[in-house]
Amino acid sequence: MTEFDPRLAEHDLGPASQHAIVVGAGLGGLSAAMRLGAKGYRVTVVDKLDRAGGRGSSITQNGHRFDLGPTIVTVPQVFRQLWQDCGRDFDADVDLRPMSPYYEIRWDDGSHFTVGPGEEFMRNEVARLSPRDVKGFERFLKDSEKRYEFGFEGLGRRPMNKLMDLIKELPGFVALRADQSVYKHAAKRVKDERLRMALSFHPLFIGGDPTHVTSMYILVSHLEKEFGVHYAMGGVQAMADAMVRVIKDQGGRVIQGETVDEILTKDGAVKGVKLGSGHVMGADIVVSNADPGHTYDQLLRNYPKKRWTPKKLKNARWSMGLFVWYFGTQGTAGKWSDVGHHTILNGPRYRGLLKDIFMKRHLADDMSIYLHRPSVTDPTAAPEGDDTFYALSPVPNLVGEGAVDWDTEVERYRQKVEAVLHNKLIPGFADHLSASEIFTPKTFESRYLSPHGAGFSLEPRIFQSAWFRPHNISEEVKGLYLVGAGTHPGAGIPSVVTSSEVLTQLVPNAAKVAAE
Template identity: 70%
Template sequence: MDNSHAIVIGAGLGGLAAAMRLGAKGYRVTVLDRLDVPGGRGSAITVNGHRFDLGPTIVTVPQLFRELWADCGRDFDADVDLRSLDPFYEIRWPDGSHFTARPDENAMRAEVARLSPEDVAGYDKFLKDSEARYWFGFENLGRRSMHKLWDLIKVLPTFAMLRADRSVAAHAARRFKDERLRMAFSFHPLFIGGDPFRVTSMYILVSHLEKEFGVHYAMGGVAAIAEAMANVVRRQGGTVRMGAEVAEILSVPEDGTRRVTGVRLDSGEVLDAGLVVSNADTGHTYKHLLKGKKRWTPRKLDRSRWSMGLYVWYFGTRGTREMWPDVGHHTILNGPRYQGLVDDIFVNGRLADDMSLYIHRPSVTDPSAAPEGGDTFYALSPVPHLGHDNPVDWKREALRYKEKVAAQLETVIPGFRDHLAAETVLTPAEFSTRYLSPHGTGFSIEPRILQSAWFRPHNVSEEARGLYLVGAGTHPGAGLPGVVSSAEVLGKLVPDAPSAAVTAPEPLAAE
């Protein structure tokens, strides 16, 4: 077996970042993915000239990408055109009030004061709380492995001091009196698959990320970042094989455990490797790809709590570039309920009649997302995953739910259906088949406190030597910063390749 050969399962951003780091360590890397383009959930499709970014839309910690590129001897900004946004996003409520998040701290304080003058002091305290959790939760725990129990025990006093047992929503309620501000500073876990009323308050660190590093958009969408990453892998001499689905991670017994030897594709082809990194969903990896599990058994995975599902309607319009001037790049449209809706999604598993929507309109920043004069949108609604009792039958409900989403959208972009030029929809059913996501979830295992850090599936697998995990389902979690950081953790765990692995990179077919 060639121990200098590393296989990465999945060309999502976590897998591509892992491949880049392994290539920088001298490994000959092969990336395998069942889709036709790299990016995983961060890929894109084009329909009638409209480019639909299928998943993540926001880059919040660009230095993670710059450091990744630099560690590979390259310049991120030479490969990717990243634009800072101002405003970051707008939040709207049914009563007509709104909150605009911006990079300027004084502007943010003015927005808080406009809605609730008595909450300005609480906002200042909240920012300090957020920064403290950033340094501990992101820069400390999030960028190193947490696979040893002692690593957890050592930080328990800090967890206690920072009240990690308190939820994000509960912490926001301690700092803000106005219900709208409580929502505005507690909804962020939904963008990584977490219930704001139950995930640990460590995740208020997102407010510091936004304040310190801004909110950015990659021209060409996140798919452009994925393609740039794949190109780095190729320039390192690695291979990115699309349309190649892994059926099994192969392993042999060794010293009372198992050691990986490579993978078998669904075509029957066997690829040998001394190191395998899975960027497939952790649940899929342990339930379907690896045999003989001892800890992450199907029963344990079935008892885990999973993130919500997503209903996403992607649509393009013609002749609308000058219409709806008050609708920017990112808009959050709230329904009449907050906690009640979240409970229906995460706890009750019920598809509610009301909803809250995230509306993405990239064409206001990036004209290439749509034909000239047109617009590209997606409207995302959090919904229950398919693992609840009596799961939603999307074959029956999809059209009816689409009409409900359209009614909500009409309050923001009136008349949009008269201009439709392209559309497609992804429901949890499509997430299950396209991404092999357990229960059709959008973000893998939910980031509750007892499913985070040491309690989360580890980056270095205890099930087989030579097997590592990256991506949303492992430490530190979902979101672009999380999956890219999981590859950084991998880079600290894996030794440099044997010297024989260092070969001259193959030239790209077209540059």
């Protein structure tokens, strides 16, 4: 007989309290738990990892804290609103610092482009790189603001689970040319290929191909201009830990190291979950922060689906995979003084590399790398005098029979990443290595239960966005809700937190559920 785990004992906030189980402690799941707690639910969050945060969690090796996923916050007000909805003060719980500059982009020809605060700063950078494109850049910023108002503040903060929700927005999609890609829109405004890349690469941070993802995502340029780029001291892990504290203060609980094996149903409605240990927990509602593919294919494997069938999910387009090398260097603080907190290092190709990653699913010999160096800002990221890095390279996901065999390719590819970093950015760094860890799409598949090792769930193409994306309220089973990167409004920290804001518009107050 399995020994009883006291963490799984029923907990209560009173005779009328309704139980909500949240599957997954990513930022979407944690923000959902906070908001459900504020609505009167007794909340249990269950997560398979030993740290909260999901893809925003961290690991520590030889004193180096590696922030595993997202590294920046672009719309801090979504967190301030979340804390306010729970009667708390975000800035009292999290030390969020504005970055300046935001990041630097470097090209293979030695040229560079620095992104920072203020229109004048950016206008001067554009003028330095490509004087003929200043007016086009100004038009691009106006375009991005319109799409922010429509896409983020408009449909991004409202439920999109009814077809009429989409139909009402069609005139806006048409007027803003949502059928065009991000890259095509940038190319319409500026002529310099480097600047086209600088204005179009952002969808890669939410798993999309800039040459195919809808131009609605140029709104990110407005987010950067209007709200800045921020870093949480202690990393995103510190934000996740602060969210856990709020949940516990509300009377909720967060259970780590437990896998949810199945969502249980009866008569077309959720009844609870079964854990990997076999323990069953009852619930009035279940909120899944797991990938929708995993939710419908695995957690509801014994429940007949009408829309999100295995066939439909198999035929969906998934975001690219990620190769991430986390490493620490000893005695290098102050070295490579021209390399800041965030650097984007471009390979010799842009569109050709995107085609290899997304269309051919071919592991190219060349690469582009995002280098994160938090230790220049945050002394808690590394031992004194040392540095902490991660180098991220977009790669194909694991879809198809010809998927990359990472068991054989991992070291070869790591050596290529090392060579690029040595030759282009941080020469000699390998002589100072004091910690090293590698994540490949196979790691994402096993650690985060991500279908096909995709880094960001479903790719945010136009017919996989808004109403076409898995809904925040499931049409398959009553009492099931979804939050996180794979549901509306999409991937990226602001969106996954906003998904819980949409959730609260769909979930009744606990008192109403009890009365029913």
